[in-house]
Amino acid sequence: MDFLNTLLIGITAGSIYSLMAISMVLVWRSTRVVNFAQAGMALLSTYFGFEAVTRLGSFWIALPVAMVGGALVAALVEMILIRLLVKHSSSGPIAGVAPIIATLGLLGVIRASTSMIWGGQDVRIVGPVSNDGYTINGTTLVFSPLKLLILLTVLVLMLILSLVFQKTNIGLALRASAYSPEIARLSGIKVDWVRTLGWALAGAAGAVAGMFQTVNGNGTLSPDSIEFSLLLVSGFIAAVIGGLDSLIGAVIGGLVLGLMISFVLMYISSGLFFIAPFVILLLVLFIRPQGIFGAKAARRA
Amino acid sequence: MHKKQSRDLLLFILGGVVLYFLSGMVDELRVYQGASIAVYVIAISSIILLTGYSGQVSLGHGALMAVGAYAAAVARIELQAPIILCFAIAVLAAAIGGALLGAAAARLSGPYLAGTTLALAIGLPSLANQFSVLGGEQGLLFDVGFPPLSLGEEFTQYKWFFWIAALAALISMWAVKNILSSRYGRTWRAIRGNEVAAQLSGINIARSKILAFTISAGIAGLAGALLSMTIGTVSPSAFPLALSFSLLTGAVLSGITTLGGAMIGAVVLVAIPEVADAVANRIGSSERVTTNLPGFLVSALLILTVLFVPNGPVEQHRARKAKKKNYLS
Numbered sequence: 001m002d003f004l005n006t007l008l009i010g011i012t013a014g015s016i017y018s019l020m021a022i023s024m025v026l027v028w029r030s031t032r033v034v035n036f037a038q039a040g041m042a043l044l045s046t047y048f049g050f051e052a053v054t055r056l057g058s059f060w061i062a063l064p065v066a067m068v069g070g071a072l073v074a075a076l077v078e079m080i081l082i083r084l085l086v087k088h089s090s091s092g093p094i095a096g097v098a099p100i101i102a103t104l105g106l107l108g109v110i111r112a113s114t115s116m117i118w119g120g121q122d123v124r125i126v127g128p129v130s131n132d133g134y135t136i137n138g139t140t141l142v143f144s145p146l147k148l149l150i151l152l153t154v155l156v157l158m159l160i161l162s163l164v165f166q167k168t169n170i171g172l173a174l175r176a177s178a179y180s181p182e183i184a185r186l187s188g189i190k191v192d193w194v195r196t197l198g199w200a201l202a203g204a205a206g207a208v209a210g211m212f213q214t215v216n217g218n219g220t221l222s223p224d225s226i227e228f229s230l231l232l233v234s235g236f237i238a239a240v241i242g243g244l245d246s247l248i249g250a251v252i253g254g255l256v257l258g259l260m261i262s263f264v265l266m267y268i269s270s271g272l273f274f275i276a277p278f279v280i281l282l283l284v285l286f287i288r289p290q291g292i293f294g295a296k297a298a299r300r301a
Numbered sequence: 302m303h304k305k306q307s308r309d310l311l312l313f314i315l316g317g318v319v320l321y322f323l324s325g326m327v328d329e330l331r332v333y334q335g336a337s338i339a340v341y342v343i344a345i346s347s348i349i350l351l352t353g354y355s356g357q358v359s360l361g362h363g364a365l366m367a368v369g370a371y372a373a374a375v376a377r378i379e380l381q382a383p384i385i386l387c388f389a390i391a392v393l394a395a396a397i398g399g400a401l402l403g404a405a406a407a408r409l410s411g412p413y414l415a416g417t418t419l420a421l422a423i424g425l426p427s428l429a430n431q432f433s434v435l436g437g438e439q440g441l442l443f444d445v446g447f448p449p450l451s452l453g454e455e456f457t458q459y460k461w462f463f464w465i466a467a468l469a470a471l472i473s474m475w476a477v478k479n480i481l482s483s484r485y486g487r488t489w490r491a492i493r494g495n496e497v498a499a500q501l502s503g504i505n506i507a508r509s510k511i512l513a514f515t516i517s518a519g520i521a522g523l524a525g526a527l528l529s530m531t532i533g534t535v536s537p538s539a540f541p542l543a544l545s546f547s548l549l550t551g552a553v554l555s556g557i558t559t560l561g562g563a564m565i566g567a568v569v570l571v572a573i574p575e576v577a578d579a580v581a582n583r584i585g586s587s588e589r590v591t592t593n594l595p596g597f598l599v600s601a602l603l604i605l606t607v608l609f610v611p612n613g614p615v616e617q618h619r620a621r622k623a624k625k626k627n628y629l630s
Binding site: 028034036081084085088089094096097098100101102104105106107108109111112113115116119229232233236237240244269272273274275277278281282285286 | 352356358360405408409411412413415416417419420421423424425427428431542543546549550553557589590592593594596597599600601602603604607608609611612
C-alpha cells in the first residue's frame with residue numbers, strides 16, 4: 001500500500017511540476033531566456049486566484065481568473081523587461097548573465113511586493129473537492145478526489161496545448177519563431193508578438209501550477225512558503241531534465257522528478273526534501289548535459 | 302610592471318592605515334557595519350572573479366559561504382583550533398566543495414549552470430539538519446574570542462571583528478587582483494571571450510574553469526566564516542537564497558568586471574536596509590511593508606542596473622570618458 005501511495009503522490013506532484021516545466025520551456029523557446037521568476041509569477045497569479053475565490057466563492061471561476069492574470073503579467077514582463085534587456089545588455093561580458101540576473105531581480109520584486117500586499121495574514125484557498133483519500137477495502141489511500149482532479153485537469157490542458165501547437169496557425173507561428181526567428185520574420189510572422197504570446201501562455205500555465213500546488217498542499221498561501229520554493233526549483237529542474245527545448249521532455253521531466261522525490265522521501269529520508277532534486281539534476285546532467293530530450297549540441301546562451 | 306605592483310601594495314597598506322584610524326572615530330553600529338562591508342567585499346570579489354572573468358554564473362555562493370562557515374565552526378568547537386587556522390580550514394573546505402561543483406560546472410553553461418547552482422543554494426543549507434555535529438536548525442556557536450588585552454581596555458568586540466574582517470578583505474583583494482593579472486586571469490578572459498579560440502591556442506578549458514570555481518569558492522568560504530564570526534553563530538537560516546542573490550546584486554552594482562568596484566556593491570548592500578528603514582519611517586507604513594522594503598529595493602536596483610548600467614558605474618564612466626575623448630580628437 002505504501003508503494004501505491006508513494007506512486008500516486010509522486011504522479012500528482014509530478015504533473016504540477018510538469019506544468020511549471022512547460023511554462024519554463026515556452027519562455028525558453030520564445031526568447032531564449034530561462035525565467036527564474038516563473039515561480040514568482042505563478043505566486044502572483046495564485047494571489048489573483050485567491051482574491052477571486054474570496055469574492056466569487058468558486059474555485060472554477062478563480063482558476064481562469066488566475067490564468068488570465070498570469071498571462072497578462074507575463075505578457076507585460078516580456079514587453080517591458082525582456083525587450084529592454086535585449087536592447088541594452090546583449091553585448092559585453094554581462095550579456096551571458098544579464099537575463100538570469102534580470103529575472104532573478106524580478107523574482108525578488110514579486111516576492112517582496114506580494115509580501116507587502118498579502119503577507120502576514122492567513123491566506124487560504126479551498127479546493128473544489130475534498131482532499132481526503134479514497135477508501136478501498138477498508139484502507140484509506142492518500143490519493144484523493146482532489147488529486148484525481150488535478151491529474152485530469154493537467155492532462156486536459158496538455159492536450160489543448162499540444163493541439164494548439166500541432167494544428168493551428170498560432171502554434172505554427174510559435175514553432176517557427178522558436179526554430180528560427182529570422183526565417184519566421186521573413187515569412188511574415190510578427191515574431192515580437194509571437195514572443196509575447198509565448199510568455200502569456202507560459203504565465204497561464206504557471207498560474208494553474210501555482211493554484212494546484214497550493215490546494216494540493218495545505219491550502220495556505222505565503223510568499224515564503226516551501227511550496228513555492230519547491231515550485232521554483234522543481235520547475236527548472238524538470239525543464240532541464242527534459243532538455244529545456246522540448247514540451248514532451250518537460251512533461252516527462254516533471255513526472256520523473258515528482259516520482260523520484262516521492263520515493264526518496266518515502267524510502268530514504270524525509271529530511272532530503274530539497275537536496276533530492278539537486279542530486280537528481282546532477283545525475284541527469286552528468287549523463288546528458290543537454291537533458292534527455294535536448295538538442296545534440298550543448299547550448300551556449 | 303614591477304613598479305606598478307609596489308605602488309598597488311603601498312595603496313593597500315595605506316588603505317589599511319586609514320581604516321585603522323577610522324575605526325577609532327565612529328560608534329559601535331558603524332564599526333559593525335564596517336565589518337559587514339568588509340565581508341561583502343570579499344564575497345563580491347569572489348563572484349567578480351568567477352562571473353566577470355571566467356564567465357561562469359553561480360547562484361550558489363551563499364551555500365559555499367555556508368560550507369566555509371560550518372568548517373570553521375566545527376574546527377573551532379571540535380579541535381579548539383586557533384582562529385587563523387579556522388579561517389584557513391574554511392577556505393580549504395569551501396575550495397574543495399567548489400572544485401566538486403566546478404567539475405560539474407565545466408560541463409554546463411549559461412542557464413544550466415545557473416539553475417544547478419540555484420538548486421544547490423536552496424538545498425545545501427537544509428542538509429545541516431541531517432547531521433547532529435552541525436547543530437541542526439539552531440546551528441553552532443562560532444566564537445573567535447575576546448580581543449587580545451594588549452590592544453587596551455577600550456577595545457570592543459565589534460572593533461575586533463572589524464579588524465579581522467578588514468584585514469582579511471585587504472589580503473583577499475590583493476590576492477584576487479594578482480590572480481586576475483596573472484596568466485590564469487588572462488586564460489579566463491580568453492575563455493570568456495571565445496571558448497573555441499581559447500581552446501585552439503592550447504588552453505585546457507575544463508581545467509581553467511574548475512580552477513576558477515575552486516579559487517572563487519575558497520574566497521567565498523572565507524567570507525562565510527567571517528560572516529558567521531560577526532553573527533556569532535552558524536545556522537542554515539544565516540545562508541538563505543536571498544544571500545546568494547544579494548551577492549550577485551552587489552557584483553553587478555560594482556560592475557561585473559571591476560574588482561575595484563567591489564566596495565561600491567558592498568556599501569550599497571549594507572546601506573539598503575538602513576535606507577529602507579528611513580523611507581518606511583518617513584512614509585509611516587505598516588510592518589509588512591517595512592520588513593519587505595529592503596528586499597524590494599535590492600531586487601529593483603538589480604533590474605535597473607542590468608537594464609541601464611549593465612557593465613557597472615565605473616565601466617560606464619570610463620566608456621563615456623573614452624567616447625568624449627574620441628569625439629574631441
